[in-house]
Amino acid sequence: MKLSAAGTTVSKTRYTSRLRKDIMMNKYVYMMALPVIAFYLIFHYVPMGGLMIAFQDFNAFKGMFASPWVGLKHFNDFLTSPYAFRVIKNTLLINVYQILFGFPAPILLALLINEIRSHAFKRSIQTVSYMPHFISLVVICGMLVDFTASNGVINDIIALFGGERANLLMQKDLYRPIYILSGIWQEVGWGSIIYLATLSSVDPHLYEAASIDGAGRFKKLLHVTIPSLIPTIVILLIMRLGHIMSEGFEKVILIYNPLTYETADVISSYVYRRGLQEANYSFGAAVGLFNSTINFIILVAANALSRKFAKQSLW
CATH class of the missing domain: 1.10.3720.10 (MetI-like)
Incomplete structure (x- = not known):
């Protein structure tokens, strides 16, 4: 188990090192990708939290966290x-x-x-x-x-x-x-x-x-x-x-x-x-x-x- 944990740590360290090196070499490409990543995070992934209202009797005045839960109704x-x-x-x-x-x-x-x-x-x-x-x-x-x-x-x-x-x-x-x-x-x-x-x-x-x-x-x-x-x-x-x-x-x-x-x-x-x-x-x-x-x-x-x-x- 110790050898496995050590091997995993070394692998993560190597991956982090390669990623850092790649970012430094292609920093402008990553900068161009940032708006696209931000778009998907803001408009696609963050709104997924709103899916919880599918299991609620949602009330706009109470909000998502105060609306009653109704399960699969x-x-x-x-x-x-x-x-x-x-x-x-x-x-x-x-x-x-x-x-x-x-x-x-x-x-x-x-x-x-x-x-x-x-x-x-x-x-x-x-x-x-x-x-x-x-x-x-x-x-x-x-x-x-x-x-x-x-x-x-x-x-x-x-x-x-x-x-x-x-x-x-x-x-x-x-x-x-x-x-x-x-x-x-x-x-x-x-x-x-x-x-x-x-x-x-x-x-x-x-x-x-x-x-x-x-x-x-x-x-x-x-x-x-x-x-x-x-x-x-x-x-x-x-x-x-x-x-x-x-x-x-x-x-x-x-x-x-x-x-x-x-x-x-x-x-x-x-x-x-x-x-x-x-x-x-x-x-x-x-x-x-x-x-x-x-x-x-x-x-x-x-x-x-x-x-x-x-x-x-x-x-």
């Missing part, structure tokens, strides 16, 4: 509410559809842009595809409301081919397709950046070797380009799976309405109504903690499966 209220199944199902379905249709979209766009030989045309395509990302979400939702209105441009096209006019956002069966497709349009260009950056780092000698072996553009795409993207795709997919139970309420509450609650109401929009509009902060914190726990479990499971079968993982 708010978790039970959410899981036994008549809306729990609906909002969990809608959240999962929207995220699954986004993964099935939205996740491959920037990959395909990056592959197509990478095949363009004209640099001027390539830059033009990139600029046009990036632009929707910088449009305010409020503006995007306003455009959706106008375009899908009964007198909007989409209904003009439908009427041109003999169809009947109808407010598309008032139809519950069309809500998810509109939500997913508009999200793809807005983010596909921005999402392709990381894949284009990965493709720009592919060794040109691999393409030269493939050409010598008689491979055409399609064969190069299959055997050089796509395999080069696999590690990035796997990492981003794992990270995306870690948010499968989360869906921001901003876009949802801007375009949904009582007629589409059945397919549009997600966990975050339900919590917005219960937690913020009704000032039930403990309920909102409880559902947020439930969400984060499920997401964490899925993230760990996805990472483990990826490490086992794809030999790629976050850790």
